[in-house]
Amino acid sequence: MSVLLEVRGLRTAFHTSRGKAQAVRGVDLTVKPGEILGIVGESGSGKSVTCMSVLRLLKRAGRIEGGEVLFGGRDLLTLSEGQMSDIRGSDIGVIFQDPMSSLNPTLTVGEQVMEVILRHRGGGKAAARARTIELFEMVRIPSAATRIDAYPHEFSGGMRQRAMIAIALACEPKLLIADEPTTALDVTIQKQILSLIKELQGRLGMAVLLITHDLGVIAEAADRVMVMYGGMVMEEGPVARIFAAPRHPYTQGLMASVPDPRTAGEGRLAPIPGSPPDMMQPPAGCPFAPRCPAAMNVCDAEAPQLYAAGAAHRSRCWLMDPDAPQQGGAA
Amino acid sequence: MSLVTLDNLSQHFPVGGGLFAKPAILRAVDGVSLTIEEGETLGIVGESGCGKSTLARTLIRLNRPTGGRITFDGQDITTAPEAGLRPLRRRMQMIFQDPLASLDGRMSVRDLVAEPLDLLRIGTPKERTQRVHELLRKVGLSPDHAGRYPHEFSGGQRQRIGIARAIAPGPDLVICDEPISALDVSIQAQVVNMLQDLQDELGLTCLFITHDLSMVRHIADRIGVMYLGKLVELAPAADLYARPLHPYTRKLLSAIPVPDPAARRDEAPATDEIPSPLDLPSGCRFRSRCPLATELCARIEPEMADHGGGHLAACHHARPPEDGDPIPSNPRTKQESEDA
Numbered sequence: 038m039s040v041l042l043e044v045r046g047l048r049t050a051f052h053t054s055r056g057k058a059q060a061v062r063g064v065d066l067t068v069k070p071g072e073i074l075g076i077v078g079e080s081g082s083g084k085s086v087t088c089m090s091v092l093r094l095l096k097r098a099g100r101i102e103g104g105e106v107l108f109g110g111r112d113l114l115t116l117s118e119g120q121m122s123d124i125r126g127s128d129i130g131v132i133f134q135d136p137m138s139s140l141n142p143t144l145t146v147g148e149q150v151m152e153v154i155l156r157h158r159g160g161g162k163a164a165a166r167a168r169t170i171e172l173f174e175m176v177r178i179p180s181a182a183t184r185i186d187a188y189p190h191e192f193s194g195g196m197r198q199r200a201m202i203a204i205a206l207a208c209e210p211k212l213l214i215a216d217e218p219t220t221a222l223d224v225t226i227q228k229q230i231l232s233l234i235k236e237l238q239g240r241l242g243m244a245v246l247l248i249t250h251d252l253g254v255i256a257e258a259a260d261r262v263m264v265m266y267g268g269m270v271m272e273e274g275p276v277a278r279i280f281a282a283p284r285h286p287y288t289q290g291l292m293a294s295v296p297d298p299r300t301a302g303e304g305r306l307a308p309i310p311g312s313p314p315d316m317m318q319p320p321a322g323c324p325f326a327p328r329c330p331a332a333m334n335v336c337d338a339e340a341p342q343l344y345a346a347g348a349a350h351r352s353r354c355w356l357m358d359p360d361a362p363q364q365g366g367a368a
Numbered sequence: 369m370s371l372v373t374l375d376n377l378s379q380h381f382p383v384g385g386g387l388f389a390k391p392a393i394l395r396a397v398d399g400v401s402l403t404i405e406e407g408e409t410l411g412i413v414g415e416s417g418c419g420k421s422t423l424a425r426t427l428i429r430l431n432r433p434t435g436g437r438i439t440f441d442g443q444d445i446t447t448a449p450e451a452g453l454r455p456l457r458r459r460m461q462m463i464f465q466d467p468l469a470s471l472d473g474r475m476s477v478r479d480l481v482a483e484p485l486d487l488l489r490i491g492t493p494k495e496r497t498q499r500v501h502e503l504l505r506k507v508g509l510s511p512d513h514a515g516r517y518p519h520e521f522s523g524g525q526r527q528r529i530g531i532a533r534a535i536a537p538g539p540d541l542v543i544c545d546e547p548i549s550a551l552d553v554s555i556q557a558q559v560v561n562m563l564q565d566l567q568d569e570l571g572l573t574c575l576f577i578t579h580d581l582s583m584v585r586h587i588a589d590r591i592g593v594m595y596l597g598k599l600v601e602l603a604p605a606a607d608l609y610a611r612p613l614h615p616y617t618r619k620l621l622s623a624i625p626v627p628d629p630a631a632r633r634d635e636a637p638a639t640d641e642i643p644s645p646l647d648l649p650s651g652c653r654f655r656s657r658c659p660l661a662t663e664l665c666a667r668i669e670p671e672m673a674d675h676g677g678g679h680l681a682a683c684h685h686a687r688p689p690e691d692g693d694p695i696p697s698n699p700r701t702k703q704e705s706e707d708a
Contacts, residue, residue: 079552223415228623253625294557298582298624308557312522
C-alpha cells in the first residue's frame with residue numbers, strides 16, 4: 038500500500054533562555070491515503086510539535102534538527118517557504134483547537150474561505166463564493182448562503198470549528214491535520230464535529246492526522262493510534278488492538294487512569310505516579326522509566342527500540358526484548 | 369441532614385443596555401432548588417453557559433442572588449451582608465480550575481496556604497506555620513516546598529497547593545469548580561484520589577462542578593444536570609447513567625467518547641445548537657433540540673418531578689431509556705482484537 042506522509046527520524050527542539058527543550062526525539066510515522074491516524078499524548082509529549090514540524094509552522098524558537106518529512110515524494114523540510122505555503126491549505130489542510138484565535142475577527146467567515154480558494158485555485162470571486170457556499174453546506178452550517186457573510190464572533194464555537202473545517206477542506210487536501218479539534222468544544226458539539234470529520238474523510242477519501250489527549254476521541258475516530266511520551270513514540274498499532282491489548286506500561290497506565298463512563302463509580306482510580314519528564318533534561322533511557330511500575334536497570338541506562346508486538350503493533354519497551362525476564366499479564 | 373438548601377435560586381445578570389436601550393437579562397441561574405447533604409459529593413454537570421459555575425459562586429454568596437433563598441447549615445444567607453458572612457467563609461472554600469491563575473505567583477507556598485488563616489485570624493503565627501506544614505503533607509507535598517513559588521511546580525502540584533489552601537481553615541463545604549480539567553490525564557487520577565481521601569478524612573461536603581461526565585460518575589454521590597440555567601435532572605449517580613429520564617441527559621451521556629473502539633457508534637452528524645441564553649425558547653428551554661418535544665412543551669415549562677428513589681427530572685415526557693438509546697449500562701465487554 039502506498040504511503041501519503043512519511044516522517045523519518047524527526048528531531049525538533051526549542052531554544053529558550055533556560056536551555057534547549059528536546060520536544061521531539063526521533064519520531065517515525067506513516068500515514069496511508071484515506072486513513073485516520075491518531076496521535077495521543079499528554080502535554081509535553083511532543084504530539085503537537087510533531088505535526089507543527091510537518092507543517093513547518095513552529096514558533097520562532099523551534100528548530101527541526103534532523104529527519105525527513107516525505108509528502109508526495111518530496112521532503113517538505115527541503116522546500117522553500119513559498120513552496121511550503123503552496124502545500125499548506127491545498128494539499129494539506131489544518132484545523133486547530135481554538136477556532137476563534139485561528140479566524141480573523143475583522144473579515145467575514147466567507148471571505149476567509151474565499152481567500153484560500155483564490156490563493157490556491159485562482160478563478161473569479163463569484164466562483165469562489167459559490168464554492169464557499171458549497172463548502173458551508175458540506176460542513177452543515179445551516180443557511181449557508183447567508184451565514185457566509187457573518188463575522189466569526191457571530192458564530193458559536195461549534196459553527197466556528199465547522200468554518201475552520203470548510204477552510205481546511207476548500208482545496209480538497211489529501212491530508213487533514215487536526216490538532217485537538219474538539220478540545221475547546223462541549224461534549225455534544227464534540228460528537229458532532231468528530232462525526233463530521235469522519236464523514237468527510239470517508240466521502241473525500243482524505244487522510245487525517247488527529248492529535249488529541251483524549252483516549253475517548255481516539256477510540257471514537259481513529260483507525261490507527263500512536264501513543265507519544267517524552268518526545269518519543271511509545272506504542273503504535275491498530276486502534277482495536279491497542280485498546281484491547283496495550284503492551285506498553287505507559288499506555289496501560291493511561292488507560293487505567295481514566296474512568297470508563299459506563300462503569301465508573303466503585304473503587305479507586307489507578308493513577309500513574311510522578312510527573313512527566315522535564316524536556317530540558319530528558320532521561321537518558323526510557324522517558325517513562327521514572328514512573329514505570331515495571332522499570333528495570335536497563336530502562337534508565339538506554340532507551341529501548343520499538344519492538345514488534347504483533348501485526349502492525351509495536352511497543353518501545355525493554356520488556357518486549359527477547360532477553361527480558363518473562364512478565365505475566367503484560368497485556 | 370442538609371448542609372446547603374437552595375430554594376428556587378435565581379441569578380440574573382443585565383447584559384448590554386445603554387442610555388436609552390434596556391439591558392437584556394441573562395438568566396444564568398433560573399429557579400434552581402436542591403440540597404447538599406452533609407458529607408456527600410454533589411456533582412453538577414452541563415455544557416458551557418449552563419450556569420453551573422454561577423450556581424456555585426452564588427451558593428457561597430460571591431454573587432448576590434436575584435431571587436430565591438440559600439440556607440447554609442440552617443442559616444438563611446441569601447441577603448446576609450459581607451460582615452455577617454465572614455464567620456461562615458471559613459466553613460465554605462473553593463478550589464478553582466487553573467491554579468496558575470488562581471494562585472498569586474509572587475507569594476510563596478507558605479504565604480499562599482497561610483493566607484486564609486491570616487485573613488480569618490486563625491491561630492498564632494507559629495501555629496499557622498505548623499498548620500501549613502501539616503497541610504502540605506496532607507496534600508502530598510513536603511514542608512520543604514513552603515519557601516518555593518507556584519511557577520516552580522508542575523500543574524498537578526500547583527493544584528495540590530490550591531487544595532491545601534482551600535482546606536486550611538477547616539471548611540465544611542468545598543466547592544470544586546472544574547478542579548482537574550486543566551491537568552493531564554495521568555495526573556487527574558492522582559488529584560481525584562487525593563480529594564476523595566481528604567473528603568473521607570475530614571468529613572468534607574463537596575460540590576463538584578464539571579463538564580467531565582466520566583469523572584463525575586466516579587466521584588459524585590448524586591449528580592445534577594443543568595441546561596441554560598435550569599436544573600433538568602437530579603439523581604443518585606449510578607441511577608442517572610442507568611436510567612436517564614430527561615432527553616437532554618440522554619443526549620449528553622450519548623455524546624461521551626467512550627475509551628473503547630468496540631463501543632463505537634457511527635451516526636450521521638447532527639447540527640443542533642444551544643440557543644442563546646438571552647433568547648430562550650418559550651416553555652421548556654430544551655425543546656428546540658428535543659426529539660420528544662410537543663406543543664405542550666412550547667406552552668408550559670416543566671417542573672421538577674420525583675420519579676422515585678430520589679430521581680428528579682423536569683420534563684413533560686420524562687421516561688426511562690428505550691432500545692436504541694445511548695449508553696449501555698452493562699459492564700464493558702472486552703473484545704479480542706481481530707488481528708491478535
